[in-house]
Amino acid sequence: MPVIKILPHPEYAPDGAEVTAPAGTSICEALLDNGIPIEHACDMSCACTTCHVVVREGFDSLNELDENEEDMLDRAWGLEPLSRLSCQAIVAQKDLVVEIPKYSINLAKEKH
Numbered sequence: 001m002p003v004i005k006i007l008p009h010p011e012y013a014p015d016g017a018e019v020t021a022p023a024g025t026s027i028c029e030a031l032l033d034n035g036i037p038i039e040h041a042c043d044m045s046c047a048c049t050t051c052h053v054v055v056r057e058g059f060d061s062l063n064e065l066d067e068n069e070e071d072m073l074d075r076a077w078g079l080e081p082l083s084r085l086s087c088q089a090i091v092a093q094k095d096l097v098v099e100i101p102k103y104s105i106n107l108a109k110e111k112h
Contacts, residue, residue: 002091004030007056007099012036021091027053027098028086039104044087049076051086054099059084061094077103 001020004027008016013036021030028051031038039050046068055062059082065073069088073079078101086098 002058002093003095004091005057005095005097006031006036007097009100010102012038012100023092025091026087027055027084027089027091027096030091031086038086038100040087042087046072046085046088049073049085050104052076052078052101052104053084053086053089054078054080054101055082055084055089055096056099057097058094061092061096063088063090063092077101 001022004019004021006013006017008014017036019030019034019036026044028038028040028044041050042048049072062084069085072085073083076083
């Protein structure tokens with residue numbers, strides 16, 4: 001199974017993390033299934049940008065971006081050429097290194 005290495009993030013993975021996920025799983029699902037509570041305000045329907053990630057390694061192994069994802073990414077904070085919505089980025093057979101941006105655009109998020 002491919003390994004997804006998550007770079008340190010102050011809220012979701014302070015020390016970084018490594019998780020495994022079967023091919024065909026979205027990055028978002030893989031993180032959530034392994035206890036990394038990445039935001040996903042639209043319930044993974046490609047209707048927001050809260051699950052935005054930057055794929056530092058393995059980007060080319062992911063499925064192609066479709067027009068809806070490209071349109072949504074245009075609204076993401078900190079957009080980079082290697083940005084993806086983690087709910088739309090499907091893991092293949094290659095290991096990945098993923099960075100969760102420090103900020104997201106989510107006006108409805110409440111701190112617990």
